[in-house]
Amino acid sequence: MIDERTARRLARRHAAERRFKLYGMASVAVALAFLVALLVTIVGKGYTAFAQTGIAVEVSFDAGPVKEGDFAGLVKSALAARFPEVTARNDKRELFGLISSGADRVLRDMVQDDPGLIGQRRVVTLLASDDVDMVFKGHVTAESGRLTARQAEWLASLRQTGAVSLGFNTTFFTAGDSREPELAGVGGAVVGSLFAMVVTLCLAFPLGVSTAVYLEEFAPKNRWTELIEVNINNLAAVPSIVFGLLGLALFLNFLNMPRSAPLVGGLVLTLMSLPVIIIASRAALKAVPPSIREAARGLGASRLQVVTHHVLPLAMPGILTGTIIATAHAIGETAPLLMIGMVAFIVDIPAGFLDPATVLPVQVYLWADSPERAFVERTSAAIMILLAFLAVMNLLAIVLRKKFERRW
Amino acid sequence: MLKKTLAAAVATVAFASAAEARDQIRIVGSSTVYPFSTTVAEQFGKSTSYKTPVIESTGSGGGIKLFCAGVGLGHPDITNSSRRIKASEVETCAKNGVTAITEVKIGYDGIVIANAKTASRFDLSREQVFLALAKQVPVDGKLVANPYKTWKQIDAKLPDQPIEVLGPPPTSGTRDAFVELVMEEACGKFPEIVALKSDAAAHKTACQSVREDGAFIEAGENDNLIVQKLSGNPKALGIFGYSFLDQNADKLQGSLINGVQPSFEEIASGKYPVSRPLFFYVKKAHVGQIPGMREFVAEFASEKSWGPDGYLADKGLIPMPTAERKAMAEQATSMADLKM
Numbered sequence: 001m002i003d004e005r006t007a008r009r010l011a012r013r014h015a016a017e018r019r020f021k022l023y024g025m026a027s028v029a030v031a032l033a034f035l036v037a038l039l040v041t042i043v044g045k046g047y048t049a050f051a052q053t054g055i056a057v058e059v060s061f062d063a064g065p066v067k068e069g070d071f072a073g074l075v076k077s078a079l080a081a082r083f084p085e086v087t088a089r090n091d092k093r094e095l096f097g098l099i100s101s102g103a104d105r106v107l108r109d110m111v112q113d114d115p116g117l118i119g120q121r122r123v124v125t126l127l128a129s130d131d132v133d134m135v136f137k138g139h140v141t142a143e144s145g146r147l148t149a150r151q152a153e154w155l156a157s158l159r160q161t162g163a164v165s166l167g168f169n170t171t172f173f174t175a176g177d178s179r180e181p182e183l184a185g186v187g188g189a190v191v192g193s194l195f196a197m198v199v200t201l202c203l204a205f206p207l208g209v210s211t212a213v214y215l216e217e218f219a220p221k222n223r224w225t226e227l228i229e230v231n232i233n234n235l236a237a238v239p240s241i242v243f244g245l246l247g248l249a250l251f252l253n254f255l256n257m258p259r260s261a262p263l264v265g266g267l268v269l270t271l272m273s274l275p276v277i278i279i280a281s282r283a284a285l286k287a288v289p290p291s292i293r294e295a296a297r298g299l300g301a302s303r304l305q306v307v308t309h310h311v312l313p314l315a316m317p318g319i320l321t322g323t324i325i326a327t328a329h330a331i332g333e334t335a336p337l338l339m340i341g342m343v344a345f346i347v348d349i350p351a352g353f354l355d356p357a358t359v360l361p362v363q364v365y366l367w368a369d370s371p372e373r374a375f376v377e378r379t380s381a382a383i384m385i386l387l388a389f390l391a392v393m394n395l396l397a398i399v400l401r402k403k404f405e406r407r408w
Numbered sequence: 409m410l411k412k413t414l415a416a417a418v419a420t421v422a423f424a425s426a427a428e429a430r431d432q433i434r435i436v437g438s439s440t441v442y443p444f445s446t447t448v449a450e451q452f453g454k455s456t457s458y459k460t461p462v463i464e465s466t467g468s469g470g471g472i473k474l475f476c477a478g479v480g481l482g483h484p485d486i487t488n489s490s491r492r493i494k495a496s497e498v499e500t501c502a503k504n505g506v507t508a509i510t511e512v513k514i515g516y517d518g519i520v521i522a523n524a525k526t527a528s529r530f531d532l533s534r535e536q537v538f539l540a541l542a543k544q545v546p547v548d549g550k551l552v553a554n555p556y557k558t559w560k561q562i563d564a565k566l567p568d569q570p571i572e573v574l575g576p577p578p579t580s581g582t583r584d585a586f587v588e589l590v591m592e593e594a595c596g597k598f599p600e601i602v603a604l605k606s607d608a609a610a611h612k613t614a615c616q617s618v619r620e621d622g623a624f625i626e627a628g629e630n631d632n633l634i635v636q637k638l639s640g641n642p643k644a645l646g647i648f649g650y651s652f653l654d655q656n657a658d659k660l661q662g663s664l665i666n667g668v669q670p671s672f673e674e675i676a677s678g679k680y681p682v683s684r685p686l687f688f689y690v691k692k693a694h695v696g697q698i699p700g701m702r703e704f705v706a707e708f709a710s711e712k713s714w715g716p717d718g719y720l721a722d723k724g725l726i727p728m729p730t731a732e733r734k735a736m737a738e739q740a741t742s743m744a745d746l747k748m
Contacts, residue, residue, distance in 0.1 A: 093717070101719075144658030179447040179723070256482060259434065260462055338466075341436075345446040345463040347453055356432070356462045366465065369630055371443060371651040371724060376632070 042387075046380025052169035052182060053133040054125035055099065055158060057082050059107065061117045071104035071111075075126060083154060094151055098158075100127040102183040125167065130181040130374035136164055139373065146373075172381065176347045177363065181374030184367075186382050188349045192262050192342075192357030193331050193389070195350060199266020200273060200330055205323050207270075208277030209312075212319075215278075216285040217307050236275035243272045244336030252340060259341035260356035268336045273326035280322020284315040317401040324397035328390050334361045360386045430481045431699055433461035437471025437488030439629070440517055440581055440649060441686050444725050445488050445708075451719065452707045458700035463488075468581050475689065476501035485694040485701060489687045490517065490581040495748055508692035509746040512705065513736050515714055516683040516726040518650035518675040519586055520662040521573075527642040528567060530663035534681065536562050537665075538594035540571050541624050543617035546600035554619045574627040574634045575618075575647035582631075585684040586647055587616050590665075593681070635660065650675060650683075651724025675726045676716070683726060692743055702743075709740035 002010070059078040065071070079095055080086065086095050103126040110124070111117055128136070131146045132155060142152035158164050175185030219225045247268035251257045257264050288311050296306045312319075337343060343362050350357035358366075364386065367379040435445055442465045453460025466474065468489040475487035476497060493511070501509065521537065523530060539562045544551045559566035576583040595601045595615040604611040618624050627634045631648040638646045639659040646660075650670060653662050662670035666681055674680040688708070695701045707713060714720050716727045728736060738744075 140658045146655070146657065179443065179450050252482070258430075259482070260464070341462075341464050343465060345442070345449065345465070347450055347460040368632060369439065369465075371631070371649070371655045373655050 042380045042383050046377055046382075046384050048137050048139075049172060049377040049381035050169050051137075051166040052171065053128040053136040054165055054167050055128050055132070056123050056125045056163045056165065058121055059124045059126075060121040061107075061111065061119060063118050066111055066118050069108075071107040072101075074107055075099055075103050078124075078126075082158075091150070094148055095154060098129060098132050098151060098154060100129045100182045101180060102178075103127045125165070127171075127182055128164070130372060132164075133182055134373050136166070137377075139377070172378070176349050177345055177358070177366070178347065179345075179370075179372075181370075181372050181378055184375075184378060186360065186363055186385055188346055189358050189360045189363035189382070190385070190389075191349050192265075192346075193359040195262035195353055195357060196265040196269060196359055197327060197331055199263055199353065200269045200327055201323070203267070203270040204273050204277055204326070208274050208323065209281050209319060211274075212278045212281030212285060213307055213312065216282050217311065218303065232275050232278050236279055239335075240272055240333050241335040241339070243268050244339035246271060247336060248339040258354055258356075260344050260346070260358075261354045262342075262350060262357045262359075263353040264340050265337055265342050265357070265359065266353075268340060269327075269330040269333065272333065272336060273323075273330045276326040276329070277319075277323050280326070281315070281319045284318025284322065285311060287318060288314045313404075314406055317404040317406075320400045320404070321397045324393055324400070328393040328397075331359065331393075332361050332386070332390065334359075334365055337362060360389065432459040433486065433698055433700060433704055434484045435461050435463040435486040435488065435688075436466045436474045436484045437464075437486075437688070438468040438490040438581060438686070439465045440468075440490040441488035441514070441688065443651065443723055444514065444686070444720050445688065447720060447723050448704070448708045448713055451713065452700075452704050455707075456700065456703060458703065461486075461700075461704060467579075472497050472689075473500075475691065476504055476506050478504045479506055479691065479693045481697075483691070485691050485698050486704075487689050489689065490684065491584065492685070492687060493689060493746070498746070498748060506691060506693070510690040510692055510705075510740065510743045511746045512688050512690065512709060512740045513728065513732075514686050514688060514708065514725065515720065515728050516675060517585075517686055517724075518670050518680060518683045518726055519582060519589065519647065520650055520653045520670040520682070521645050521647055521665065522638065522653055522660045522662045522670075523645045524639050524642040525659060525661050529661050530559075530566070530645065531667065532566075532663050533666050534590050534594040535597050536566070537590050538598075541573060541618055542591065542595070542614075543619045544614055546598045549600060551600055551604075551614060554621070554623075557623075569643050571623040572625070572641075572644040573623065573647065574625050574637055574644055576629065576631075577626040580629055582647070582649060586682070587618070589682045589684065591615055591618075649724070650726065654724045672721070672726065676729075678729075686725070689746070690743065692745075695743060702741075705740050705743075709737040 057078045058081070059074055060081075061074065065073040076092075076096055079099065080092065083095060086092055106124065106126065134140050135142050135145050135147060135152075135155065142155065147155065155164070171183060172185045174187045175183060176188030178184040215225060215229065247264060251264045251267055252259060292310050292314065293306050296310050301309065334343065337359065342358050343365070344356065344358055345366070346356050346358050348355070360382065364379055364382045367375045367382060435449070437445075442463060446463050449461040449463055452458065468491055471484075471487040472489060472493060475484050477483050493509075498509070501507070521530070521532065539545050539554075539556060540559065542554060545554050545556070547555065556562050556571060558568055558570050560568040575586065592615045601611065601614045604614055627637065627646070631652045634646040634648050635652055635656050638644055639656075645663065653660055653670065654672070668674050668680045670680050670682075675683050690701070690705060710718075711733075712718050714725065714727055714733065718727070721727055727733065
C-alpha cells in the first residue's frame with residue numbers, strides 16, 4: 001500500500017525518466033537527420049558524375065594521319081563527315097567544341113591495341129565536352145547553357161539519331177586532375193592519399209605505441225613524465241595548420257625535402273596523429289587489469305615479457321581502434337598540406353613517395369573552387385569516394401576490435 | 409638505436425632528393441590565375457615531351473613570397489599574380505638573390521556584380537555602388553555612417569528592395585580589385601571625399617572601407633558559394649569573377665555598370681569598367697636550369713592560348729588587344745627584365 005505522496009513522487013520520477021529518454025531519442029534523430037541531409041545532397045548532386053556523355057560517330061582510320069599521330073585530326077574529319085554542310089572555319093571550330101579535347105586518346109589507344117584498324121571505318125563513341133555533358137544530363141537546358149544556338153541544333157540532331165549516350169565514367173577513377181572536367185579524375189588523389197597514409201601508419205603506429213608503453217609501463221612517475229604527459233595532451237589539441245608550418249620549417253627548409261611529396265605529407269600527418277595515438281594507446285593499456293600484470297610477475301616474467309606477452313596483446317584492440325581513427329582523421333586534412341605544397345594541380349599520377357602528389361580532400365577543395373559547371377557534380381562524387389575511404393577504415397577498426405577483443 | 413636508424417633514414421632521403429635534379433616546372437600564386445595557368449600547363453604537358461608543371465594555388469601574396477625566397481631547385485620558377493608585383497616585393501626578391509625577373513601580362517579578368525535571373529537586371533553606376541556599399545557616405549556635405557537601407561533610397565529608378573550584397577573577404581584579390589576599380593574610382597566623384605585629400609589616411613579610409621552593418625556580406629573565398637546563394641536568393645547581388653558568370657549564365661545575370669553589361673566582348677574592348685590585368689613572373693635564373701621553361705612561357709604567350717579564339721578565352725580569360733598581345737609575346741619570349 002503506497003500513500004498518496006509516494007505515488008505522486010513515483011509518477012514524477014517515471015515522467016522524468018520518460019522525458020530523458022525522449023530527449024535522447026530526439027538528439028539521435030536530429031543527428032541522423034543531419035547525416036541523411038548531408039548524404040542525400042552529396043549523393044543527389046554527385047551520382048551523375050559516375051556517368052559520362054559520349055557521342056558516337058563513324059571514324060575512318062586513314063593511314064596518313066595515324067602515321068603522323070594526328071588523332072585529333074581523325075576526330076575532326078569524322079565530325080566534318082557527319083555534318084558535311086559545315087564548311088566555314090569558325091563554324092567548324094564551333095562544331096568541334098561538341099567533342100572533348102581529349103577525345104583523340106581513345107582513338108590512339110584503339111590503334112595501339114589493334115593496328116589492323118588502319119584504313120578501316122568504325123563507329124566510335126567519343127568523349128563529349130563538358131558543356132554537352134551538362135546539357136545531356138539535364139543540369140542546364142540547351143538554350144541557357146554555354147552551347148551556342150548552332151551547337152544546340154547539332155546536338156539535337158545527334159540525339160535524334162541516338163548517337164548521344166551515357167556510359168560509365170572510368171576516367172573519373174583512373175585519371176589525375178585536369179582542367180577539362182570530362183578528363184579529370186580522382187585517381188591521382190587516391191594514390192597520393194594512399195602513399196601519405198602508408199607513411200603515416202608506418203611511422204605513427206610504432207612510435208606512438210612504444211611511447212605509450214614506455215610512459216604507462218616503465219617510466220617513473222615524476223615531474224618530468226608529468227610534463228611530457230601535459231605536453232602530449234596539449235599537442236593533440238593544436239590546430240592542424242601549425243603542424244603544416246612545423247613541417248615546412250623542419251622537412252622542407254631544414255632537411256631540404258621536395259615540396260608536394262607524399263612522404264613529407266605523411267610525415268606532417270604523423271606529427272599530427274601521434275598525440276592522439278599515444279593518448280588512445282595509454283587509455284587502452286590502463287584498461288588492462290593490474291591482476292594480469294601481477295599474475296605474470298608472480299610467475300617470474302620480466303617486465304618486458306609482461307608487456308609483450310600479456311598487456312600489449314590485451315590492449316591491442318583499443319590501440320588499433322585509436323590508430324585507425326587517428327589516421328582516418330589525418331587523411332581528411334587539407335590545412336597542414338597547404339604549407340608543404342600539396343594543394344596543387346597535379347596531372348600525373350604519382351609513382352613514388354617523392355613524386356608531387358595531392359590527396360583526396362585537397363582535390364575536393366580545388367574542384368569546389370573551379371568555375372566549370374561540370375565540376376559541381378565531380379566535387380560531390382569525390383566527396384563520396386572520400387566518405388567510402390573513411391567508411392572502409394572505420395569498418396576495419398570495428399573488425400579488428402571484434403577479432404582481438406578479450407573479456408575478463 | 410631505433411632513433412639513430414630513423415634519423416639516418418630521414419637524412420638519406422633528404423640528401424637523395426636534394427641531389428636529384430628537378431625536371432618539372434613549379435608554379436605558385438594567385439587562385440584567380442590558377443584556372444588559366446593550369447589549362448596551359450595541361451596543354452603543355454600533353455603537346456610536348458616535358459613533364460606537366462605542378463601548380464600550387466597559394467594566393468598572389470603568398471606566391472610572390474615563395475617566389476622571392478631564393479634561387480635554386482627548392483624554390484618555385486614562376487609565380488602567378490592577380491595584381492602587379494609591388495616595389496617592396498621586388499626589393500625582397502633582390503635581397504634574396506632573385507634579381508632577374510620577367511613580367512608577363514596574360515590578359516584581363518572582369519569582376520561582375522550579378523543577381524539571379526528570376527529578379528530584374530540592375531543598371532548601376534559606380535557611384536551608386538559606392539553609396540550602397542561604403543561605410544561612410546556623403547550626405548548634405550558631411551560624411552556620415554551609411555544610412556541607405558534600400559536601393560530606391562539611393563536612386564528612385566532602382567528597385568525598392570533592401571541592399572544585400574555578397575562579396576569576397578579582404579584577404580581576396582577580387583576584393584582588392586573591386587575596391588580599387590569601383591570604390592576608389594567612385595569616391596573621386598564626391599566633393600566631400602575629394603576635400604579629404606590633404607589627410608591621406610582619412611581619404612583612404614573613406615574610399616576603401618566597406619560597410620559592416622550587414623548590407624555587405626563577406627561570403628568567403630569560394631565564388632561558387634556566392635553563385636549558389638544568389639540563385640537561392642533573388643534579392644541579393646553578388647560580386648565575383650567573370651568566369652563564374654560565364655559558367656552559370658543559366659542562373660545568373662550580370663548587372664550593367666555605367667550602362668555596359670559584363671559580356672566577353674565588352675570587357676575585351678575595355679568598355680566594361682571593372683576589369684583587372686593578370687600576370688605571371690618568371691625567375692630568369694631558372695631558365696636553362698629547369699627543362700621546358702622557355703617552351704612553357706612560349707606556349708602561354710601564343711595566340712592559340714591567350715588569343716581571342718584561344719583555349720584560355722574559352723575558360724573565361726579576357727584577351728588583351730592585338731597590339732598589346734604582340735608586345736607582350738615579344739617581351740615574354742625575349743625574357744625582358746622587369747621594369748617597375
